Structures are given as structure tokens and as C-alpha cells.
Amino acid sequence: MELKSFYMAFTLYSLIQTAILCTNAIAVLHEERFLSKFGWGVDHGVGGFGDDPGIKAQILTLIRSVRTVMRVPLIIVNSACIVLLLLFG
Amino acid sequence: MDLPHQGYRATKPRARAAPPTADSVLFDDTSSAAPAMNSQGYYTPGYNMAGPSNNMQGGAGPDLFADPMANAAMMYGSSLANQGKDMVNKEISRFMSVNKLKYFFAVDTRYVLKKLMILMFPYTHQDWEVRYHRDTPLTPRQDVNAPDLYIPTMAFITYILLAGMALGIQKRFSPEVLGLCASTALVWVIIEVLVMLLSLYLLTVHSDLSTFDLIAYSGYKYVGMIFTVLCGLLFGSDGYYVALAWSSCALMFFIVRSLKMKILPSLSPDSMVTGSSAKPQFRLYITVATAVFQPIIIYWLTSHLVR
Numbered sequence: 001m002e003l004k005s006f007y008m009a010f011t012l013y014s015l016i017q018t019a020i021l022c023t024n025a026i027a028v029l030h031e032e033r034f035l036s037k038f039g040w041g042v043d044h045g046v047g048g049f050g051d052d053p054g055i056k057a058q059i060l061t062l063i064r065s066v067r068t069v070m071r072v073p074l075i076i077v078n079s080a081c082i083v084l085l086l087l088f089g
Numbered sequence: 090m091d092l093p094h095q096g097y098r099a100t101k102p103r104a105r106a107a108p109p110t111a112d113s114v115l116f117d118d119t120s121s122a123a124p125a126m127n128s129q130g131y132y133t134p135g136y137n138m139a140g141p142s143n144n145m146q147g148g149a150g151p152d153l154f155a156d157p158m159a160n161a162a163m164m165y166g167s168s169l170a171n172q173g174k175d176m177v178n179k180e181i182s183r184f185m186s187v188n189k190l191k192y193f194f195a196v197d198t199r200y201v202l203k204k205l206m207i208l209m210f211p212y213t214h215q216d217w218e219v220r221y222h223r224d225t226p227l228t229p230r231q232d233v234n235a236p237d238l239y240i241p242t243m244a245f246i247t248y249i250l251l252a253g254m255a256l257g258i259q260k261r262f263s264p265e266v267l268g269l270c271a272s273t274a275l276v277w278v279i280i281e282v283l284v285m286l287l288s289l290y291l292l293t294v295h296s297d298l299s300t301f302d303l304i305a306y307s308g309y310k311y312v313g314m315i316f317t318v319l320c321g322l323l324f325g326s327d328g329y330y331v332a333l334a335w336s337s338c339a340l341m342f343f344i345v346r347s348l349k350m351k352i353l354p355s356l357s358p359d360s361m362v363t364g365s366s367a368k369p370q371f372r373l374y375i376t377v378a379t380a381v382f383q384p385i386i387i388y389w390l391t392s393h394l395v396r
Contacts, residue, residue, distance in 0.1 A: 009269050009270075009273050010272060010273045010276035010277070011269065011272050011273075011276075012272050012275070012276065014276075015276050015279065055291055055292065058290065058291045058292075058293060059291060062290070062291075
């Protein structure tokens, strides 16, 4: 295929792959064993209620909410990916 | 779904109709059968009112059929199709509000021409404020500064066609390449919108930029891309670089001026600056980063088309 000029051509499938990999990466960040060592644990996130939370609190909230929401769908999607990759290479 | 399209085509000759009534600013004449309604009850009553007329139209036609069975079958089939349409509408309106989407497509010819001129030459445009009407933003028909999704969609499709044409001129065309070009451009739009959303969320910028607004603003770069590719095809490599510089500067100016109104808050005198003092800096960084990203992506997506 003469696609040497498209040196970073994306397909929608690669976008789906990226999304799955990134969500998996966020989902494996365990709070007690890993994040607490950096001072990013459960107790460090909830900060000031009066003013806007800072960047670190926002990131921690995002990580925690992604882990809570995407846990079950990720199990399903990962299982489907494993089966499909085993069957079709 | 051809009903909204019929209504949409019918609006174009009536673009300069009477001014909107008091409670239905957005959707007064986009349905050929429905009178002016308020925006909440727009979609379903408008559709229901036009539904029976569709049925009646379908019923009047097959009277020409001699076979009564064919008449009955046609009416049954049309009622089934209407039921299917209702179900599809209900499912779609669970994911995204169709009313909000209709706001972005409520454009007319005058708006499109003015907006294209502003995109290509924004230096003389004075007033960049988005005007409001009792808390709801005005439609693009009434306010030139309002973002719309019509221009980005059309520009995206035109860009794909132009890319196919450019590749065909260089004898590098094949149908897979066209699909690849389309999905690459789409993926870049999605990446840019996601990065913008993430940065706006992380820095707790309380702006009223919705997802569709961001899609609109990041789709305006396709107009610049079309202009650049056309100049590159017509005038060769020099024309390409000149057009690239021109449309980059125009687009950067446009993005900075438009987003400045929305992201960088007008610090009202009674509310103190909340949060850390680094906030206004970060908002400025976001705006500038978005602006700088546009020429990069224009160059990235068009340089292989013009050799």
C-alpha cells in the first residue's frame, strides 16, 4: 500500500485501542499500595471545600472516579479483546 | 430521517422571516408544518404534527393503485417506518440532547458568509462577545459570534474530497487512502477536543464551553486547511507556504479572541479572585496552546497532499 506519506495515519481502531490501554493504565493504580507512597492517597485528595480544588485534587478525583465507574465495563471489554485477539491474531 | 432536512431546506428562503416570538427564540420556523413552539417541546410535537400528514400523504398516493391489498400494505409499512423512527429518536435523545444539536445547525446564508470572512480575515472584526437572550445564547442566525457546527461539518467533508482530488492529481489515489485520511482527521479532532476538555476540567475553569462548542471551535481549522490546500494545488509549493502562513495567523487570532471571552473570566469587582494566583496564567496558557496547536495540525494534515 502506498501509504508512506501518511506517517502517522490513524484509524478509528487505533483510537479504540488507545482508549482501552489508557483506561487500563488508570485502573491499575492502586490507592493503598501505590498512590499513598507519593502522597496521592485517599486522605490527601479531599482538600478545601470553600474555594476551587487545586490540580492535584482534581487529578485524584478523576483517577478515583475512573476507577469506580470503569471497573466493570473494563472487565467486559478486556475479556472481549482477549478472545478476539486469540481468535484473529 | 428526511423530515428535519425538508424543514431545514425550507428555512433557507425564509431566512429573513419575521423576528422570533418572545418564548421561542431558537426554533420558530424549522418545521414546515409546525407553528412557533418553545424549545423544550420542539422536537416531539413538531414531529407528531408532521407524522400524520406524512401518513396522509402516503395514503393519498396509493389510491392510484388498483389493488386494495397494495394500499393496505403501503399504509402498514409507512406506519411501521414511523414507529421505527420514533424508537430511534427516543434512543438517540438519551445520549445527546437533540435540541442542543439543533441550536448549532440553525444557520443561514448571511451568517455563513460573514463567518467565513471572519475566519479568513479576523483583524477588522470589532465585537467578539456572544450575545444572550434571557440566559440562553442566541442562535447563529442572530449572532455572528456564536459557534456553529454547520461550517465545521461541511469544511471537514470538503477537506476529505479535496484530499482525494489532490492525491488523484499526484496519481496516488485509492479508496482506502480516502478513508484513512478521513479517519485520521477525525481522530485528530477527537484528540484535540479530549485534551481541551481534560485541561479545562483539571484547572477547574468554570466556563460555559460545552463539548459541542469545543468541537465547533476545533472544526473551524478545516476552513483554513481547505484554503491552504487549494492555494498549494493552484500555485505550487510557494503558494502553499504563503497560504499556510496566512491562514495560520488568521486562525490563531480568531481562536485567541474567541476563547478569551469564554475561558479567561472577566473579573467582576465584587467577586475576589478565587483559588491560587496561578489561575489566570494557566487559562492564558490553555488559550495560547490551543492557538499554537492549530498551525501545527494544519501543516501535519496537508503537507503530504501538496508536493
